[in-house]
Amino acid sequence: MGRIVMKFGGTSVGCLDRIRHVSRLVESEVNSGNEVAVVVSAMSGETNKLISLVDELDSDEFKQGQITGGDINDEYDSIVATGEQVTSGLLAIALRRRGVNARSWLGWQVPFRTDKSHSKARISKIECSEVGISMKQGNVAVVAGFQGISDDRRISTLGRGGSDTSAVALAVALKADRCDIYTDVDGIYTTDPRIAKDARRLNYIAFEEMLELASLGAKVLQTRSVELAMNNNLPIRVLTSMVESGIPNPGTLVCNEDKNMEERVVSGVAYSRDEAQITLLNLADKPGMVAKVCSTMANANISVDMIVQGISRSDNAANLTFTIGKRDLNAALKALKSSKESIGFNDIKFDENVTKVSVVGIGMRSHTGVAQTMFEALAERGINIAVIATSEIKISVLIDAEYTELAVRALHSAFKLHEKRANPQT
Amino acid sequence: MGRIVMKFGGTSVGCLDRIRHVSRLVESEVNSGNEVAVVVSAMSGETNKLISLVDELDSDEFKQGQITGGDINDEYDSIVATGEQVTSGLLAIALRRRGVNARSWLGWQVPFRTDKSHSKARISKIECSEVGISMKQGNVAVVAGFQGISDDRRISTLGRGGSDTSAVALAVALKADRCDIYTDVDGIYTTDPRIAKDARRLNYIAFEEMLELASLGAKVLQTRSVELAMNNNLPIRVLTSMVESGIPNPGTLVCNEDKNMEERVVSGVAYSRDEAQITLLNLADKPGMVAKVCSTMANANISVDMIVQGISRSDNAANLTFTIGKRDLNAALKALKSSKESIGFNDIKFDENVTKVSVVGIGMRSHTGVAQTMFEALAERGINIAVIATSEIKISVLIDAEYTELAVRALHSAFKLHEKRANPQT
Numbered sequence: 001m002g003r004i005v006m007k008f009g010g011t012s013v014g015c016l017d018r019i020r021h022v023s024r025l026v027e028s029e030v031n032s033g034n035e036v037a038v039v040v041s042a043m044s045g046e047t048n049k050l051i052s053l054v055d056e057l058d059s060d061e062f063k064q065g066q067i068t069g070g071d072i073n074d075e076y077d078s079i080v081a082t083g084e085q086v087t088s089g090l091l092a093i094a095l096r097r098r099g100v101n102a103r104s105w106l107g108w109q110v111p112f113r114t115d116k117s118h119s120k121a122r123i124s125k126i127e128c129s130e131v132g133i134s135m136k137q138g139n140v141a142v143v144a145g146f147q148g149i150s151d152d153r154r155i156s157t158l159g160r161g162g163s164d165t166s167a168v169a170l171a172v173a174l175k176a177d178r179c180d181i182y183t184d185v186d187g188i189y190t191t192d193p194r195i196a197k198d199a200r201r202l203n204y205i206a207f208e209e210m211l212e213l214a215s216l217g218a219k220v221l222q223t224r225s226v227e228l229a230m231n232n233n234l235p236i237r238v239l240t241s242m243v244e245s246g247i248p249n250p251g252t253l254v255c256n257e258d259k260n261m262e263e264r265v266v267s268g269v270a271y272s273r274d275e276a277q278i279t280l281l282n283l284a285d286k287p288g289m290v291a292k293v294c295s296t297m298a299n300a301n302i303s304v305d306m307i308v309q310g311i312s313r314s315d316n317a318a319n320l321t322f323t324i325g326k327r328d329l330n331a332a333l334k335a336l337k338s339s340k341e342s343i344g345f346n347d348i349k350f351d352e353n354v355t356k357v358s359v360v361g362i363g364m365r366s367h368t369g370v371a372q373t374m375f376e377a378l379a380e381r382g383i384n385i386a387v388i389a390t391s392e393i394k395i396s397v398l399i400d401a402e403y404t405e406l407a408v409r410a411l412h413s414a415f416k417l418h419e420k421r422a423n424p425q426t
Numbered sequence: 427m428g429r430i431v432m433k434f435g436g437t438s439v440g441c442l443d444r445i446r447h448v449s450r451l452v453e454s455e456v457n458s459g460n461e462v463a464v465v466v467s468a469m470s471g472e473t474n475k476l477i478s479l480v481d482e483l484d485s486d487e488f489k490q491g492q493i494t495g496g497d498i499n500d501e502y503d504s505i506v507a508t509g510e511q512v513t514s515g516l517l518a519i520a521l522r523r524r525g526v527n528a529r530s531w532l533g534w535q536v537p538f539r540t541d542k543s544h545s546k547a548r549i550s551k552i553e554c555s556e557v558g559i560s561m562k563q564g565n566v567a568v569v570a571g572f573q574g575i576s577d578d579r580r581i582s583t584l585g586r587g588g589s590d591t592s593a594v595a596l597a598v599a600l601k602a603d604r605c606d607i608y609t610d611v612d613g614i615y616t617t618d619p620r621i622a623k624d625a626r627r628l629n630y631i632a633f634e635e636m637l638e639l640a641s642l643g644a645k646v647l648q649t650r651s652v653e654l655a656m657n658n659n660l661p662i663r664v665l666t667s668m669v670e671s672g673i674p675n676p677g678t679l680v681c682n683e684d685k686n687m688e689e690r691v692v693s694g695v696a697y698s699r700d701e702a703q704i705t706l707l708n709l710a711d712k713p714g715m716v717a718k719v720c721s722t723m724a725n726a727n728i729s730v731d732m733i734v735q736g737i738s739r740s741d742n743a744a745n746l747t748f749t750i751g752k753r754d755l756n757a758a759l760k761a762l763k764s765s766k767e768s769i770g771f772n773d774i775k776f777d778e779n780v781t782k783v784s785v786v787g788i789g790m791r792s793h794t795g796v797a798q799t800m801f802e803a804l805a806e807r808g809i810n811i812a813v814i815a816t817s818e819i820k821i822s823v824l825i826d827a828e829y830t831e832l833a834v835r836a837l838h839s840a841f842k843l844h845e846k847r848a849n850p851q852t
Contacts, residue, residue: 053516054519074529085507085508089502090480092498093498
């Protein structure tokens with residue numbers, strides 16, 4: 001007997017049949033004696049359809065030369081939030097028709113209080129006492145994800161993928177025992193199974209590892225939702241809603257590290273192709289030069305990720321190499337060129353055909369030799385490393401994009417991630 | 427300089443092009459110096475699409491034999507109300523892109539307070555002070571029609587066609603000078619122009635006449651909205667949004683009668699094919715017999731419309747003929763048969779091939795001879811009258827459905843409704 005929050009994404013509620021299936025999954029949690037809140041996304045495709053309506057209206061006006069200033073994000077939110085509103089009502093109906101007491105709750109009804117940053121609002125507070133009372137009275141709370149109400153009593157939305165954050169934040173506010181995120185994959189894997197056929201689903205993963213994996217390119221969970229769960233020590237279970245019968249796969253539990261976990265040195269290999277590499281040639285090697293480059297990027301609202309400085313022996317001039325998001329490349333080149341004199345470099349080179357490959361594991365804190373294993377495995381296959389970046393629990397390298405799959409498989413195998421250990425945690 | 431409410435139905439906002447056109451109509455009222463609130467329906471087809479989602483979900487569960495009791499109208503309302511939510515946001519965006527300040531208001535934001543009769547709620551109160559302030563500040567209020575918020579803070583809807591009522595009720599609450607109902611016809615006609623080619627658009631019509639016409643089969647305005655306007659002496663203008671350029675047709679103003687109007691004896695000819703006629707044969711002619719029939723119908727939740735009692739000379743037994751809505755016929759026959767002994771009749775006859783044709787005019791109060799003109803016109807064409815019903819400002823007759831068009835044209839011409847009088851009011 002506990003209290004859990006279940007979250008279903010767009011594919012899981014993509015049609016009436018899927019919604020019926022979800023109602024059976026919810027019913028089974030209720031029958032196990034749990035108090036249940038369900039957070040739903042819009043039916044897959046609906047959000048995009050609503051966004052295109054807005055875009056089409058907006059772009060044609062542009063073409064007619066009638067465009068006038070003014071933010072429309074408040075109205076965008078009011079329109080786009082209808083997707084989740086429909087799903088929450090439909091699931092409540094499906095549950096009632098199975099004899100399960102249920103009612104839908106919209107963002108403004110719960111309410112999820114947010115700031116006024118329409119279309120990318122942040123939750124400030126969830127006042128869920130009414131929802132809690134309703135749950136205690138035996139009702140499943142079917143909550144429209146992704147939406148809230150801003151200080152000015154307008155509908156707000158949390159931005160794409162915000163339903164994960166809705167679910168975790170609601171679970172924290174309801175003091176739930178667990179938040180189950182149902183998705184179209186059945187858990188967190190040691191690496192992308194499309195690249196390494198022997199990738200294994202992890203039974204457990206630590207919050208910090210999940211956070212690194214999410215920000216390093218694994219797309220299963222939203223970074224913000226993992227942060228929130230970690231800060232509140234709320235276990236998240238990632239599992240699939242796609243199993244039609246039989247006992248569902250237990251998925252992966254994302255939770256606080258425990259000593260068993262630490263026996264695993266590396267938990268996963270992630271990769272991201274969204275990188276671009278820039279090298280500034282022949283910088284005068286003087287103090288403050290790196291700071292100047294970073295502030296040029298910051299002023300252009302571009303995040304710098306990995307960064308490395310090298311000295312050319314022949315003329316004692318420095319080269320600076322760093323990576324940014326691929327989508328920011330043109331803006332970055334423009335900003336750098338216009339600051340060429342103040343930074344003081346000769347020339348720029350750039351490369352979009354690069355991939356960042358990372359190994360992540362909280363065991364790295366107490367085990368040495370991870371870097372050595374990693375660099376040896378790559379060297380054996382003739383893979384050159386352009387840049388290296390490390391944190392306490394991860395090592396990332398930038399390599400030529402052509403070698404992506406080879407590198408991922410080499411690292412997966414070097415750290416024996418395909419092996420199920422005696423340790424039950426892996 | 428005044429304050430007006432404009433209402434646009436589903437066809438008027440049926441696609442993005444129509445919504446842009448509506449934004450131009452609104453802009454032109456704003457440019458005339460008016461404070462404007464706009465009430466919008468869902469884009470045509472959207473409400474039906476949402477209803478089918480609910481119906482499909484519900485009916486399939488029925489088929490699987492998993493149906494359990496429980497009302498779902500609260501969830502139905504939450505789902506269906508999204509149609510107007512989308513339109514209100516889109517129109518607000520279109521207005522802003524024309525440089526007109528505007529924001530959308532949902533039923534719960536205004537708020538429109540309603541009772542808890544979900545899917546057919548009645549407005550109890552409109553608390554529009556916040557909307558009024560926003561309008562005074564120069565913003566067009568784009569209000570989602572058809573919806574409100576019930577005492578339990580759930581979304582409610584007013585039932586099909588409820589947007590007319592939303593608009594008139596809002597206009598009353600905002601103390602507006604006028605409510606303009608934009609629709610796909612350009613006003614109120616002396617009769618159906620598809621039947622009488624020489625039917626004319628009326629410039630003015632009295633509330634009471636409009637009320638009779640609406641309940642007698644004219645489908646332009648919802649009866650409830652006309653009642654509300656009459657009780658609050660709020661002029662309604664019915665006009666079309668379909669004119670693309672040039673000066674729009676002024677439509678028909680529905681307002682309090684004035685002495686000019688009274689010079690017109692008959693304003694319009696209405697007809698309704700939604701009638702069925704029932705005759706009970708050989709009733710014992712004793713007091714309370716009609717009351718017993720009426721209470722039988724009332725218990726079956728069926729309204730009796732026209733009613734006439736006749737005596738058969740041969741055996742001194744009475745026949746009772748009355749009309750009901752066609753859709754209620756089977757239920758009525760069932761109820762009557764099971765009360766056959768207590769009412770005390772021999773047999774039932776019924777006829778669905780009947781039409782009610784009515785002439786309406788507030789001038790009838792002060793002019794005699796309308797009935798005579800009507801009956802003579804019908805008699806001349808050999809049209810038999812089965813039942814007659816009258817009120818102070820209308821005469822209705824029940825005739826064989828085959829004669830519908832002939833009767834409508836005969837009456838339209840007998841009362842010279844095709845003639846534009848010197849009187850500017852007609």
